[in-house]
Structure formats: structure tokens, C-alpha cells
Amino acid sequence: MREVNLRSVDLNLLVVLLQLLETRHVTRAAEMLHMSQPAVSRALQRLRTTFDDPLLVRTTQGFDLSARAEELLPRLQQLLAGLSQLIAEPEFVPSEAKDVVRVYGLDLEVACFVSPLIQVLRREAPWMRLEVRTEPRDHFELLEQGDVHFCVTGMSPKTTEDQYRRLLIGQTTSVCVMSADHPLADSDLTLDKYLTASHGLVSITGRGPGVVDDRLAALGKKRHLALRLSNFMTVADFCEHTDLLFVLPEIVAQKVVQGRNIVLKQVPEELHSPVINFYLYWHERYHRDPMCRWIRQRILEVI
Missing domain, CATH: 1.10.10.10 (Winged helix-like DNA-binding domain superfamily/Winged helix DNA-binding domain)
Known part of the structure; x- marks a missing residue:
């Protein structure tokens, strides 16, 4: 030949x-x-x-x-x-699809925004599988490496943001979480009262100060940080029977306090934050993938 x-x-x-x-x-x-x-x-x-x-x-x-x-x-x-x-765009048929959808988010972010998705999958795409990862780590590293299709977070990438797409799926503000038996539970929470207390912090990366600490530093003040956690799920266990205060996104805090002897208080006026946005992020590599496009649309509808 x-x-x-x-x-x-x-x-x-x-x-x-x-x-x-x-x-x-x-x-x-x-x-x-x-x-x-x-x-x-x-x-x-x-x-x-x-x-x-x-x-x-x-x-x-x-x-x-x-x-x-x-x-x-x-x-x-x-x-x-x-x-x-x-050359033709592949067809995605949910009822026949056997794809694996991989999602990353912290425990309560997943509970707030991802758990409704499994109901849709069981109803419309019963052969698909949802794999959720919640271990504390860099959200965007997983997207960059292609280990997950989606990431649910209120954080933003620090570099190369142009390679990510995002969809706004929720908004909330910050609240202070404390035991209902805390001495500050029955009064308005002023900044001076807030600073007399001991505090807990949820830090995803385990490094650096929190947003509240940055705001206090700008005011020339500092709080006593007694506990650092890597996830939201255990916050209730650590503040229900102690004198520790946590500042959390309200949508997350509402999940934490269910059935617990815990109250939510407005944060001091000086520490008020703008609206916290939660996004569904995905990498550019999956932007036109038919399965991922369908998932994004269904998440938007159920959320």
C-alpha cells in the first residue's frame, strides 16, 4: 500500500x-x-x-x-x-445517562445548596451518581485539576479567575451564634460586649485570620480566639455548652442551630458585612459539556 x-x-x-x-x-x-x-x-x-x-x-x-x-x-x-x-454536539438524555457528577463544598454549604440536587437526579436521572466531597481543602485547586465538576462556596479564587465560570445560587448576611445560656444572649450585642467574649473561628484552610479579625484590625482592635475549626458541622457542639461565640453566614447558621440550645444575634454594627454571595463554580473545561449544562440548569431551578 x-x-x-x-x-x-x-x-x-x-x-x-x-x-x-x-x-x-x-x-x-x-x-x-x-x-x-x-x-x-x-x-x-x-x-x-x-x-x-x-x-x-x-x-x-x-x-x-x-x-x-x-x-x-x-x-x-x-x-x-x-x-x-x-463534530456534532453529543446528546445528553438524563433518563439514560450513567454519568458521575462530582461536587465539592463544605459540609453545610453542601447541605444548603447541593442536597436538593439528589432529589432531581433520583427522579429524572436515576442511573446517574452524585459524588460529594467535603474535606477541608482548596476549593479551586480541585476545579483546576479536574477532580470535580462543580464547587459550591462563598469564597472567590485568588488567581486566574478567568478560567472559572460561576452561577449565583444564594445570598445571606452574617450573624453571631452563641449558647442560649450565654451571658450576652439576652442583650443587644455591642462591639465592647463582643470583645469581652471568647470566640471560635471556622477556617477552611486552617491558616490566617478570619474576615472578622481583619475588620477588627482595621478598627485597631483584637478579639480572643480560643478555637479554630475546619468545618461548620461541629460549631453547635462547641458553643452550645460553652461561652464561645461564632460569626457565621446566616443561611449556614440556621442549619447549625436546629434543635440546639443556641441563639442567633445580630453582629455589632461595626462588624456588619455586605451580603455574602454563594456561587456554583465550574472550570472552563466543563462549560459546554452537555451533562454539566443540564446539572447547572437543574441546580438553578431547584435552588
Whole structure:
């Protein structure tokens, strides 16, 4: 078999060749291709040179296929059908899909925003699987490495933000969480009272001060930090029967206090924060993936 340099071959001619072999007629092939008859005739001459074969041969009944063309036709039909499927956008059918959807978020962020998704999957895509990761770590590193499809967080990437897409899925403000038996539970929480207390902090990375500490530093003040946690789920256990205060997003705090001897208080006016936004993030690599597009739409609808 002679070696062929594909770079020297005009692959567009294969589309013309298929019409010529199927119609066995230059004029009808030209009509099907919306080309002029001379252009198709020129293409046929180039094809004959490329394949070193007449391809279409004259008979008393008109053109017929050469032996090489007879062998080429089914292979060409299969090849071009495969190329069409390769280029066409894949179809996503939820009821038949067996994809694995991988999501990362902290425990209570997942409880607030991701748990409703499993109801949708069980109803509309029962063969799909949802894998949720909640271990404390860098959210955006997982997206960057392709380990997860989505990340739910109120944080923002510190670098290369242009490679991420996001969807706003929730908004909340901050509140102070404390035991209902705390001495400050029955009064308005002023900054001076707040600073007399001991505090707990939820730190995802385990490093650096919290947002509240940054605000206090700007005011020239500092709080006593007695406890640092890496997730929200255990906050209630650490403040229900102690004198510790936590500042949490209200939507998360509402989950924490359910059934516990805990109250929510407005944070001191000096520590009021703007609205906290929660986003669903995904990497650019998955932006046009049909499965991920469907998941994003369903999350938006259920949230």
C-alpha cells in the first residue's frame, strides 16, 4: 500500500466523492452539493488523481462505479457518518445517562445548596451518581485539576479567575451564634460586649485570620480566639455548652442551630458585612459539556 501524506489531500473532496458515488451522476451530485457542474467535474478529476482510479466509468446506461469505487463507497459512508458524529454536539438524555457528577463544598454549604440536587437526579436521572466531597481543602485547586465538576462556596479564587465560570445560587448576611445560656444572649450585642467574649473561628484552610479579625484590625482592635475549626458541622457542639461565640453566614447558621440550645444575634454594627454571595463554580473545561449544562440548569431551578 502506497504511503499517503494526508496534509496534501483536500479532505473536503471526500464529501463530493460520496455524492458522486451515491448518485453516479455529476449534474445531480452538483445539485445535491449546491455546487456548479463544472466545479464538481473539476473535483472529480482531482479525486481520480488522488485515488489513481477513474472512480466513475462510462457505460451504455451512463456512469457506473469502478471496482475501486465499489469498495470505497461503504467505507466512505461510514467514515463521513463518524466524522459528523465526532463534530456534532453529543446528546445528553438524563433518563439514560450513567454519568458521575462530582461536587465539592463544605459540609453545610453542601447541605444548603447541593442536597436538593439528589432529589432531581433520583427522579429524572436515576442511573446517574452524585459524588460529594467535603474535606477541608482548596476549593479551586480541585476545579483546576479536574477532580470535580462543580464547587459550591462563598469564597472567590485568588488567581486566574478567568478560567472559572460561576452561577449565583444564594445570598445571606452574617450573624453571631452563641449558647442560649450565654451571658450576652439576652442583650443587644455591642462591639465592647463582643470583645469581652471568647470566640471560635471556622477556617477552611486552617491558616490566617478570619474576615472578622481583619475588620477588627482595621478598627485597631483584637478579639480572643480560643478555637479554630475546619468545618461548620461541629460549631453547635462547641458553643452550645460553652461561652464561645461564632460569626457565621446566616443561611449556614440556621442549619447549625436546629434543635440546639443556641441563639442567633445580630453582629455589632461595626462588624456588619455586605451580603455574602454563594456561587456554583465550574472550570472552563466543563462549560459546554452537555451533562454539566443540564446539572447547572437543574441546580438553578431547584435552588
